[in-house]
Structures are given as C-alpha cells and as structure tokens.
Amino acid sequence: xxxxxxxxxxxxxxxxxxxxxxxxxxxxxxxxxxxxxxxxxxxxxxxxxxxxxxxxxxxxxxxxxxxxxxxxxxxxxxxxxxxxxxxxxxxxxxxxxxxxxxxxxxxxxxxxxxxxxxxxxxxxxxxxxxxxxxxxxxxxxxxxxxxxxxxxxxxxxxxxxxxxxxxxxxxxxxxxxxxxxxxxxxxxxxxxxxxxxxxxxxxxxxxxxxxxxxxxxxxxxxxxxxxxxxxxxxxxxxxxxxxxxxxxxxxxxxxxxxxxxxxxxxxxxxxxxxxxxxxxxxxxxxxxxxxxxxxxxxxxxxxxxxxxxxxxxxxxxxxxxxxxxxxxxxxxxxxxxxxxxxxxxxxxxxxxxxxxxxxxxxxxxxxxxxxxxxxxxxxxxxxxxxxxxxxxxxxxxxxxxxxxxxxxxxxxxxxxxxxxxxxxxxxxxxxxxxxxxxxxxxxxx
Amino acid sequence: xxxxxxxxxxxxxxxxxxxxxxxxxxxxxxxxxxxxxxxxxxxxxxxxxxxxxxxxxxxxxxxxxxxxxxxxxxxxxxxxxxxxxxxxxxxxxxxxxxxxxxxxxxxxxxxxxxxxxxxxxxxxxxxxxxxxxxxxxxxxxxxxxxxxxxxxxxxxxxxxxxxxxxxxxxxxxxxxxxxxxxxxxxxxxxxxxxxxxxxxxxxxxxxxxxxxxxxxxxxxxxxxxxxxxxxxxxxxxxxxxxxxxxxxxxxxxxxxxxxxxxxxxxxxxxxxxxxxxxxxxxxxxxxxxxxxxxxxxxxxxxxxxxxxxxxxxxxxxxxxxxxxxxxxxxxxxxxxxxxxxxxxxxxxxxxxxxxxxxxxxxxxxxxxxxxxxxxxxxxxxxxxxxxxxxxxxxxxxxxxxxxxxxxxxxxxxxxxxxxxxxxxxxxxxxxxxxxxxxxxxxxxxxxxxxxxxxxxxxxxxxxxxxxxxxxxxxxxxxxxxxxxxxxxxx
Numbered sequence: 004x005x006x007x008x009x010x011x012x013x014x015x016x017x018x019x020x021x022x023x024x025x026x027x028x029x030x031x032x033x034x035x036x037x038x039x040x041x042x043x044x045x046x047x048x049x050x051x052x053x054x055x056x057x058x059x060x061x062x063x064x065x066x067x068x069x070x071x072x073x074x075x076x077x078x079x080x081x082x083x084x085x086x087x088x089x090x091x092x093x094x095x096x097x098x099x100x101x102x103x104x105x106x107x108x109x110x111x112x113x114x115x116x117x118x119x120x121x122x123x124x125x126x127x128x129x130x131x132x133x134x135x136x137x138x139x140x141x142x143x144x145x146x147x148x149x150x151x152x153x154x155x156x157x158x159x160x161x162x163x164x165x166x167x168x169x170x171x172x173x174x175x176x177x178x179x180x181x182x183x184x185x186x187x188x189x190x191x192x193x194x195x196x197x198x199x200x201x202x203x204x205x206x207x208x209x210x211x212x213x214x215x216x217x218x219x220x221x222x223x224x225x226x227x228x229x230x231x232x233x234x235x236x237x238x239x240x241x242x243x244x245x246x247x248x249x250x251x252x253x254x255x256x257x258x259x260x261x262x263x264x265x266x267x268x269x270x271x272x273x274x275x276x277x278x279x280x281x282x283x284x285x286x287x288x289x290x291x292x293x294x295x296x297x298x299x300x301x302x303x304x305x306x307x308x309x310x311x312x313x314x315x316x317x318x319x320x321x322x323x324x325x326x327x328x329x330x331x332x333x334x335x336x337x338x339x340x341x342x343x344x345x346x347x348x349x350x351x352x353x354x355x356x357x358x359x360x361x362x363x364x365x366x367x368x369x370x371x372x373x374x375x376x377x378x379x380x381x382x383x384x385x386x387x388x389x390x391x392x393x394x395x396x397x398x399x400x401x402x403x404x405x406x407x408x409x410x411x412x413x414x415x416x417x418x419x420x421x422x423x424x425x426x427x428x429x430x431x432x433x434x435x436x437x438x439x440x441x442x443x444x445x446x447x448x
Numbered sequence: 449x450x451x452x453x454x455x456x457x458x459x460x461x462x463x464x465x466x467x468x469x470x471x472x473x474x475x476x477x478x479x480x481x482x483x484x485x486x487x488x489x490x491x492x493x494x495x496x497x498x499x500x501x502x503x504x505x506x507x508x509x510x511x512x513x514x515x516x517x518x519x520x521x522x523x524x525x526x527x528x529x530x531x532x533x534x535x536x537x538x539x540x541x542x543x544x545x546x547x548x549x550x551x552x553x554x555x556x557x558x559x560x561x562x563x564x565x566x567x568x569x570x571x572x573x574x575x576x577x578x579x580x581x582x583x584x585x586x587x588x589x590x591x592x593x594x595x596x597x598x599x600x601x602x603x604x605x606x607x608x609x610x611x612x613x614x615x616x617x618x619x620x621x622x623x624x625x626x627x628x629x630x631x632x633x634x635x636x637x638x639x640x641x642x643x644x645x646x647x648x649x650x651x652x653x654x655x656x657x658x659x660x661x662x663x664x665x666x667x668x669x670x671x672x673x674x675x676x677x678x679x680x681x682x683x684x685x686x687x688x689x690x691x692x693x694x695x696x697x698x699x700x701x702x703x704x705x706x707x708x709x710x711x712x713x714x715x716x717x718x719x720x721x722x723x724x725x726x727x728x729x730x731x732x733x734x735x736x737x738x739x740x741x742x743x744x745x746x747x748x749x750x751x752x753x754x755x756x757x758x759x760x761x762x763x764x765x766x767x768x769x770x771x772x773x774x775x776x777x778x779x780x781x782x783x784x785x786x787x788x789x790x791x792x793x794x795x796x797x798x799x800x801x802x803x804x805x806x807x808x809x810x811x812x813x814x815x816x817x818x819x820x821x822x823x824x825x826x827x828x829x830x831x832x833x834x835x836x837x838x839x840x841x842x843x844x845x846x847x848x849x850x851x852x853x854x855x856x857x858x859x860x861x862x863x864x865x866x867x868x869x870x871x872x873x874x875x876x877x878x879x880x881x882x883x884x885x886x887x888x889x890x891x892x893x894x895x896x897x898x899x900x901x902x903x904x905x906x907x908x909x910x911x912x913x914x915x916x917x918x919x920x921x922x923x924x925x926x927x928x929x930x931x932x933x934x935x936x937x938x
Contacts, residue, residue, distance in 0.1 A: 054508065055839045056485035092475050101478070103762040104829060106836025123843070125836045130479040138475060166729060226485060238474065305564075307555040317544075317551045317608045323615050376559035383562035383581055386512040391843045 036399055037229070038409060043245040044217025047236055048399045048409075050224040052392055058225035059392035060132045061121040062140070063400040065249065066213035069115045069186040069333060075201055077193015078209055081153055083113045085206055086120065086214075088149035091142035095149060098135050105131070108393070115187045115332040117404050123393045126226045130235050137239035140219065143210055150203040158198055169273035170341075173445040176266060177279035180441040181330070181337035183261045215246025222400035225392030265442040275323065276347045279443045280354055281330075281339035284434045289407070293415065294430040295336065297422050299328045300377035301369055302360070303340065304384075307376060309360045314342060314353055322353050331405065338435070347446050354442060364431045368424035378420050385416050487839055489865040492676075492852050493683035497691055500671030500701040504856055505683045506849055511582055513562075514679030515845050516592065518576040519853045522667035525571045525641035525709060525788075528659075532647035533613075537655045538663045539567045539574045540609040543595035545602055554591070561588045565595075571645040572709075572787045573857065577846055582679055585689070593693035599664065606657045617649035621918045624725045624732035625797060628897035631723050631920055632734040632793060635893045636715060641708045642786065648919045670694070671701035674857045678849040712789030714738045714890040721893070721914045722907050724900035724923070730777075731800045731898035735810055736793030737890045742785065742883075744860075748871040749883040750783050750792065755830040756822060756880075757781040757813060758794060764813055765794065773809065775802035787858070792887055800902040804909045807894060818888040821881040834872050908934050 036050035071078045089095035102109045107124035122132050165171065178188035193201075221240065223232055261283070270277075287295060303310045303326070314322040327340035342353055369377075388398040403409045494504035527534040543565055544551050558565065563580035580588040620626040630646045637643035677686045714737055739750065758765040758781025769776035779796035798806040822830075842848040860867075896903060900915065904926075907913050912927040924938040 055489075055843065056487055057839050057843065092477075100762050103760040103833065105481075106833045106838075106840065108840055123840055125839065126485045127482040130482060134475070134479050141475075163729065231482075242472065305555075305559055307552070307559045312552070312555075318604055320608070320611065372556075372560075376556065379562035379581060380559060383513065383564075383579070386581075387579075390513065390845065393843065 036224075038403075041216065041237070041241050043241065043243055044215075044248075045240050045243070046220040046403060047240075048220065048222040048403060049227075049229060049232055050222070050395050050399060051227065051229060052224060052395065053226050055392075056126045056226050057123055057392055058126045058129050058132075058223060058227050059121060059123040059396040060129070060136060061119055061222040061224075061396040061400040062136050063117055063119040063220050063222070063404055064214055065116070065218045065404055066118055066209075067114050067116040068189050068191040070209075070213060071186070071189055071193070071197075072205070072209075074197060075193075075205060076189045076197040077157065077191075078201060078205060079118060080113050080192050081157055081198070081201065082206060082209060082214070083111045083118055083120075084153040084156070085145055085149060085210075086111065086139050086143060088146070088153065089144050090138040091144065093135060093138045098139070101131065101135065107132075113191065115189075115191065117401070119397065119400060121393065121397055123225070123396075129223070129227055129232065133235050133239045136221070137243060140214060140216065140240070141243040143214065145203060145206050145210065147203050150206055154198055154201065157192065158195060161192055161195060161198065164192070167272070169270050170277050170279075170445050173268050173270065173277070173279055173443045174341075176268065177281070177339070177441060177443040180261060180264065180443075181281055181283040181339065182332060182335055183283070185333075185335060187332040187335055212247065216240060216243050217245050218249060220400050220403045222396045222403070224395035224399065263438050263440045265444070267444040267446060269448045270445040271448050273445055273447050275343050275345065276350055276447060277341065277343045277445045278350050278354060279339060279341055279441075279445075280357060281327070281337055281441060282435050282439045283441065284336040284338060284439070286334050287336055287430070287434070290418075290426075291430050291433075292331075292336065293419050294422055294426040295329055295338070295434070297374075297377055297381060297419055298364075298427050298430060299338070300380050301364075301373065301427065302338075303328055304377070305380045307373075309364075310340065310357055313356050313360055321349055321356065347444075350444050350446075358440070361431065361435050364428070365435070368428055371424070374422075374424050374427075378422075381419055382416065487865070487869070489842070489848070492856070494856065495683060495687050497670065497687065497695050499694075499696055499699055500669075500673075501690075501694065501699070502674040502856060503683075503687060503690060504674070504676045504852060505681065505686045506676065506678045506845075506852055507680065507682060508678060508845060509680050511679050511845065513579055513845070514582045514585060514588070514677065514681075515849050516578045516588075517676045517678075517846075517849045517853045518578070519573050519674045519676075519857050520576075520668055521573050521672050521707075521857070522663070523570045523573045524645040524647070526667060527641075527644045527647075527663070529641070529644065531651075531654060531659055532644045533651040534655060534659050534663050535574065535644075536569045536613070536647075537606065537609055537652075538660045538668075539569050539576075540613070541601040541605050541660055542567065542576070542599065542664070542668075544605045544608075545600050546594040547598040547600045549594060551605065554595075557587070557591050560584070561591070563588060563591075570786075571642045573854075575850065575853070577850070579846070585679075585681070589689055589693050593698075596668070596694060597699055601657060601660060601664075603657050606655060606660060610652050610655060613652050614649055617652070621649065622725065622728070624723075624728050624730055624897035625795075627723050627725055627918055628732040628734035628895045629793065629795060631721060631897070631916065632736050632893055632895045633791070634920055635719060635721060635895065636736060636738055636791065637712060640710070640712050640788075642712060642788070646920070650919060666702075666705055669702045669704065670699050672704055674853050676849045676853040676856065678845045709788040711741050712738050712786075714740055715893055716891065718891045719893045719914065720907070720910045720912065721895045721916060722900065722903060723895060723897040723916045723918055723920070725897050725918050726899055726901075728897075728899045729800075731798050731803050731896060731903060733796045733798060733803065733806060733810070734793060734895045734897070735795075735807070735892055736791050737887060737892045739783070739785070739790035739792055739887055741789050744871065745874070745879065746883050746886075747783070747785055747790075748875050749879040750790075750887065751834060752827065752830045752872070752875045753817060753822075753880050753884055754781045754783045754792065755833055756826050757817065759830065759833065765796065765810065768809055768813060769796055769798070769806055773802070773805070775799060775806045775809070779806075779810075800898055800906070803896055803898070803903060804906055807896075811892075814888045814892075817884045821877040824877065827875070827877050827880065831872050831875060835869060838868055838872075 038048050040046050068079045109122035111120045182188040314325045322342045324343040330337045330339050389395045402412045490506050524535045561580040561584035566577050568575045634646035765779035769779040777797040781794045784791045914925050915923045
C-alpha cells in the first residue's frame with residue numbers, strides 16, 4: 004500500500020568567477036543544507052555528508068498522475084519510463100548502462116503529485132550524473148518506437164496486475180471518496196483504455212510543459228566539494244531554457260460534500276476479505292498538518308500505536324495485516340487504513356475496534372507517556388530519513404516540493420515535538436467525524 | 449533586398465547556432481570522472497569481554513541514532529533436523545517478554561527510546577538489529593539486557609510467531625519467485641544442515657516453547673556471539689557500559705554443543721525439479737550448485753564471475769534472455785558464501801512458453817564461461833563495478849555495522865575494508881577461469897516453479913523431472929524411455 008513505488012525499469016572547468024555572474028538568485032539555508040535557485044528557476048539543494056565518498060543526486064519534478072490530461076491517465080507514469088529513453092546527447096539505455104558501469108544505484112518513482120529520479124554513485128562521478136540528468140531535462144527524445152515499447156510494457160504490467168493483485172477496485176473507490184473533486188484519485192498507472200488513447204504527441208507535449216527547470220528541484224547529498232558542485236550545476240543546468248510558469252495557485256477547490264459511506268465490493272481474485280477505512284481531511288493548515296502527523300504516530304506507527312495494538316495485538320489479533328497512515332496528495336490530505344482479515348465477519352469487528360479508538364481519542368486526551376513515545380518515533384524516523392546520502396537527497400527534494408516554505412523544514416521537527424495532547428484532540432475532533440468517514444469492504448467471491 | 453535580408457538572417461542563424469553549439473560543446477560527450485576520493489571507512493575497534501562476548505565499535509560522531517547488532521551462531525543450520533525452523537521461532541520470540549516486562553511493556557519501553565528491534569535469520573547465524581535514539585543509550589542497553597538475561601517467552605508469544613509465519617508462508621507459497629529459490633536450497637543441501645533453511649510451513653505446527661527455550665539456552669551465549677555498536681562512542685565507553693549490563697557472570701558463557709556444520713558437497717548429479725504453483729501466470733527458474741568451502745581468493749574470483757554473468761541488467765544473462773531473446777522478465781546471478789560452503793545461483797523469471805529455451809541458454813552461458821577465459825574488457829568492467837559499488841553497500845550505519853559484525857564473526861582479518869578493494873583488484877582472468885572450471889562444470893540443480901498445467905508438457909523436453917507440490921513434497925517423477933516416451937512413477 005505504499006504509494007511511493009520504486010518499480011524496476013529496463014532498462015576542468017569554469018573559473019569561480021563564473022559563479023559571480025551566473026547562478027544563485029535567492030541564497031538561503033535549511034539546516035545544514037544550502038538552498039538556492041538558478042536563473043531559469045531550477046531550485047537546488049546541497050547537503051554535505053563526508054562519511055563515505057558517494058553522492059546522491061535526486062531530481063524531482065512537480066508533476067504526477069494528477070496532472071494527466073482528462074481521459075489520458077497513466078501519462079505521468081509512462082513518462083517516468085520514457086525519461087530513460089535517450090536525449091540529444093545520451094543514447095537510449097545509455098543512462099541505465101552508465102549507472103551499471105560505474106557501480107551506481109538508481110531508480111525513479113511517480114506519485115500523484117511528483118516524479119522523482121535519483122542515482123547514487125561514487126563521488127568522482129558527480130559531473131557525469133549531472134550531465135545525464137541535465138540532458139534529459141533539456142532535450143529528451145521521444146521516438147514513436149520508444150513510446151510504443153514503453154506503452155506495451157505498461158499494458159502488459161497493467162494486465163498482469165489486474166489478474167494477480169487483489170483489492171485494486173476497492174482501493175480506487177476509496178480514493179475517489181477521500182479525494183473527491185480532484186484529479187488525485189486518477190489511477191496512477193492509467194487504464195487499458197487511457198493508455199491506448201495516448202499518442203507520442205501527448206508524451207512530447209507533457210514533457211515540454213512539465214519537465215522544465217522551473218518546475219523541478221535538484222537535490223545533491225553526500226561527499227562533494229560545494230564550490231565544485233555549484234560549478235557543475237551551473238554548467239549543466241543554467242542554460243536549460245525556462246518553461247512556462249506554473250499557473251498561479253487557484254483558490255482551494257471547493258470539496259464537494261460527499262456523504263460518508265460504507266460499500267461492499269466482491270473481489271474475484273482476493274483470497275481474504277479486506278477493508279479500506281479512513282477519513283477525508285481535505286486541506287488542513289500547516290499547524291494542523293503537523294498535529295495530524297503526530298496523530299498518525301499515535302494511531303498507526305510503531306508496535307505500541309493504538310490501531311496496531313488493537314487490531315494486531317499479541318493476545319487479541321483480529322486482523323492478519325494492517326497498515327496505513329496519512330495520505331498526502333498535493334495539498335489534500337486523507338487518513339487511510341488498509342487491513343486484511345480472516346473471515347468476512349471479522350471486517351466489522353475490526354472496523355468497530357478502529358472507530359472506537361477514534362472515539363476514545365475524541366473523548367480523552369492522549370496521555371503524556373504515549374504522546375512522548377509518538378514524538379520519539381517521529382524523531383527517530385526523521386533522523387533515519389536523513390541518514391544516508393540517498394535518503395537525504397530524496398527527503399530534502401520531497402520536503403521542498405511539499406512545503407510552502409522550505410526554510411521551515413529544519414524547524415518542523417521541533418514544532419512537532421512541541422505539540423500537546425490538546426492539539427491532537429482538536430484535529431481529531433475536527434477531521435475525524437462520522438460524516439467524513441469512508442469504508443470500502445472487499446469480500447471474496 | 450529581400451534576398452539579402454534572408455541571407456543575412458540565415459547567416460545570423462547559422463552563426464548563432466555555431467556560437468551556441470560551441471558554447472554547449474560540453475554537452476556532447478560525458479564528462480570524465482574526477483579524481484577518485486579515498487574510501488576511508490571508520491576503524492573498527494574490538495575487544496573480547498571476559499565472558500567471551502566479542503565487542504566491536506564503529507564510531508560515527510553526532511549520530512542521532514545508535515545501532516547495536518548482535519550476531520549469534522544460531523541460524524537455521526543449528527535447528528535440530530527433527531525440528532526445522534526452531535532457529536527462526538527462537539529468533540522471532542526473542543525479546544517479546546521478559547521476567548519483568550509484558551509484551552506491551554516491552555513495546556512501550558522500545559517506544560520510550562524511539563527504538564526498533566528486528567531480526568534476520570540466515571543459515572549460519574541470526575542477526576538482531578537494535579536501533580534507538582542516541583540520547584537513550586543507557587535505557588536502551590538496560591532493555592537489551594533484560595531481553596537477553598531474563599527472557600520469559602510464553603506460549604502466546606510463540607503462537608503469535610507461528611501465526612505470522614504461517615500468514616507469510618501462505619503468500620510466499622503462491623509466488624514462484626519465492627518457491628523456486630527455496631526449493632533449490634532444499635535440494636542442493638538435502639541431508640546437510642543448510643537444508644533446514646528451506647523448511648516448509650508444515651514444520652511450524654511442531655514448534656514448541658520448550659524446544660525454543662532449549663535452543664535459546666544452548667546457543668544464545670556470549671561465547672557464541674559478536675556484537676557491534678555503531679554510534680557516537682568509543683570502545684572504552686562501549687565496553688564499560690556493555691560489561692555493566694551483559695559482562696562477566698551476568699551473561700555467563702557456557703560450553704556450546706558441537707557444531708552441526710560440516711563441509712557442503714557439490715550435487716552428485718544434475719536434477720530437474722518442477723514445482724507446481726497452481727494458477728501462476730509466471731514461471732521462475734532457480735538454478736545453482738554448491739561451492740565447496742572456497743578459499744578467500746576464489747570467493748572474489750567467483751564474485752567477478754557472477755557479476756559478469758548476472759550482476760546487473762547489463763550482464764550476460766539479462767542481455768541474452770531478456771534483451772536478445774525476449775524470453776525473460778529478468779535474469780540474475782548471485783553468490784552466497786556460508787561458513788561450510790557456498791551457493792552460486794541463477795534466477796530468471798521467464799514466460800512459461802520459453803522455459804526450456806531459457807534453461808538451455810543459461811546452460812550455454814555457463815558452459816562458455818567454463819570453456820573460455822573472460823575477455824579483458826568484461827573482467828575490468830566487472831571489477832570496476834564491484835569496486836565502485838562497495839561503498840554503496842555500506843551506505844547506512846546498519847549496513848556498515850552488519851558488514852563489520854559478519855566479517856568479525858567469520859574472522860576475516862582486521863583490515864577487511866581495504867582487503868575488499870585489494871582482493872578485487874587482484875582478480876585475474878586466469879583466476880576467474882580456474883574458479884569457473886572448478887564450479888561451473890559441477891552438476892547443477894534446476895528448479896522450475898509455475899503452474900504445472902502450463903509447464904508439464906514443455907518439461908518433457910528434459911530426460912527426467914521430479915514434480916513437487918508448492919510445499920516441496922515430491923508427487924511423482926517423469927522419465928523418458930529409450931523410445932522417447934514419457935513414463936511417470938509415483
């Protein structure tokens with residue numbers, strides 16, 4: 004259920020003076036990371052870590068499945084593959100083969116609101132990675148052949164998933180309920196029909212519009228010389244033309260008042276009943292989002308969290324498997340839990356137990372010791388997410404895209420640690436009402 | 449005039465393009481690598497405490513999280529042959545309940561320190577990984593001490609483990625990708641303790657808390673353990689703090705039972721096994737042989753060989769089976785070195801209709817490596833990959849400490865960080881060729897997992913096939929007589 008997939012895919016120099024005339028526009032720092040923007044709007048984050056001679060480069064574009072044109076879902080997902088299909092100076096598969104040749108790790112992922120590419124390599128290949136990334140940002144070549152091959156691969160994968168992966172339809176119905184009136188519930192991989200509808204021109208237009216420096220962030224973490232890294236970044240990225248600006252943020256969409264519901268769907272390939280249960284939260288404020296984040300830890304992060312203990316507890320296990328948490332897509336938020344149970348009758352037992360926990364949170368404040376444990380688990384996860392160059396590059400890039408003010412990122416941990424039980428009780432009472440609760444049960448045929 | 453203007457425009461455009469092209473000439477070719485940065489991995493300080501516990505420290509300053517890894521030679525090979533899986537049961541029950549703490553209290557104490565405890569069971573050893581916020585080192589150590597010194601596993605704890613393992617097995621047994629490699633180990637190490645590692649879900653119901661306790665009491669001993677601490681402290685501090693909780697008579701050493709390990713032998717004949725995974729649309733091939741106790745140099749030579757054959761999607765098997773023949777979704781090769789031997793294994797997920805052709809291609813690639821020395825380019829590329837990739841394999845503190853504790857436990861010398869580089873550099877085409885002839889000419893076991901209805905007629909291309917269900921139980925064998933007819937024996 005992790006929405007952040009990492010699918011397998013086939014697949015000197017200018018003097019310092021140059022720096023004085025070219026790159027930075029808005030220098031600012033975020034913790035030990037340095038952040039600046041190039042003239043073409045590319046945001047850059049540099050974070051040094053001298054433990055090992057490796058460096059990780061992540062390029063995150065502000066585009067995902069929510070940006071797929073109407074009736075053309077799956078385009079962003081397809082683009083992830085096409086970004087490895089070669090560019091003006093990089094032959095098809097050269098990017099991938101180069102990574103294998105130099106012993107690097109690489110991957111890409113797409114969510115509803117972003118597409119991220121990363122590679123971790125020995126530090127002396129930093130220039131090479133920046134060259135590869137800049138060339139596909141500047142001059143990707145989508146040929147009819149590469150487009151067809153990628154589409155066929157995706158269609159095969161889609162058909163395989165439909166035959167083998169249960170609960171897909173239930174998940175889609177649940178997504179539509181908790182992200183109504185937006186494109187965030189579009190199927191990320193598309194449908195057979197939408198993929199068939201796509202043309203090579205759709206892919207080229209999508210690339211031209213969205214894979215531009217002013218809609219991206221470049222995050223570099225690991226062991227590197229900061230001055231040298233800036234030179235290389237300026238060299239390879241500065242002259243990439245700026246694309247059209249992101250349209251000014253429209254007023255928050257009016258979320259249609261979908262009524263809470265409970266639905267039951269028969270799943271032809273499921274071998275065990277399952278449920279999707281959760282709450283449509285909508286667009287919380289930044290402070291509320293932090294409180295929701297901590298609430299997530301109280302509810303479902305770690306062995307001592309309430310829902311895991313209640314549903315998977317040692318002596319009263321009523322579910323086979325439970326996972327979930329906050330689901331953040333763009334500025335919209337939902338809370339979701341997925342569970343697999345042994346028999347259909349256990350669905351209601353689990354759901355009653357789960358909703359009872361929510362009711363208890365509304366009535367009674369989280370005790371101090373439990374709140375402290377949630378904060379420590381959050382702190383531990385935050386430190387872990389910055390522990391390696393790969394994690395650090397990805398975490399900082401994602402944080403940049405998801406936070407209105409990246410400079411506030413280092414302060415976020417302290418702000419979460421300052422939250423009180425009262426803050427949690429406020430958000431749970433505001434956002435976890437029965438009128439916002441959705442349940443989709445999947446039963447076996 | 450118009451013509452002049454058009455000419456000037458064209459000239460300007462060409463000149464502009466030329467200037468632009470010149471300015472951007474650096475884009476046309478990949479930049480050369482910059483000078484290689486030295487890999488300076490932290491020193492590993494180690495000491496043996498007076499109860500026999502081997503303790504090592506990898507210092508990482510300002511680490512917000514500390515990692516303690518505890519390796520015990522109590523892996524699946526140590527499970528009694530009559531009780532396969534007991535090592536897994538014991539490892540997963542560990543730490544759940546102590547004499548003073550209920551399971552919920554243990555979870556809360558872990559939560560108090562921002563901690564997690566996980567375990568991995570290997571044929572030779574089990575490895576506990578314990579992570580927590582550095583500021584809570586003392587309470588973390590106190591909790592670990594209670595888990596080790598005052599274990600009190602209950603029937604309920606074991607039932608919980610049995611339940612989780614069974615659920616996992618139900619999923620795994622439906623998946624050819626997990627069924628095939630597990631059966632390969634089962635057949636390769638038939639009659640050898642390493643075969644225990646491939647126990648089936650049938651074994652779970654026989655686990656008892658008494659057997660778990662007996663196993664733990666015999667093998668969870670300091671003189672059978674190696675501990676590595678990764679974090680912001682030095683060896684003296686670590687030794688003092690850990691001795692205080694786990695040293696001397698607090699965790700007494702004990703004579704260990706005789707090791708069940710004996711050198712593993714190569715298979716005496718080729719065997720072909722078909723595992724029926726009903727309704728599976730895919731087919732998995734796992735093919736391998738035993739590497740009888742290899743010398744250190746041979747290990748590096750075999751790593752290079754494995755890299756050439758199937759280390760990455762740019763390697764021979766992937767390029768052949770997927771890119772060239774379009775038989776496979778992927779194909780890879782791997783080596784696994786254990787204390788009493790190793791395994792060279794190939795895995796390929798293929799289309800059911802290509803199963804026989806895929807096996808033949810894999811065999812052809814193996815034969816080629818045993819017939820001809822590696823071309824210099826292949827050799828250097830594989831070595832470069834292994835050298836460059838090494839620091840990425842120890843990117844996190846967990847991975848670094850794990851590498852350290854495993855090397856320490858195998859007694860592979862103090863200088864293994866540098867030795868890894870040196871040994872890879874020393875690998876020559878001759879050494880790889882020697883290793884290839886030694887290992888690749890041995891009989892191989894070939895396991896094919898998938899839906900029998902889709903595969904059995906295709907498998908008739910082989911002279912003899914053993915057919916199993918997805919729990920690894922032999923159903924029947926087929927063989928071809930002199931006239932080419934297939935016979936079935938149950």
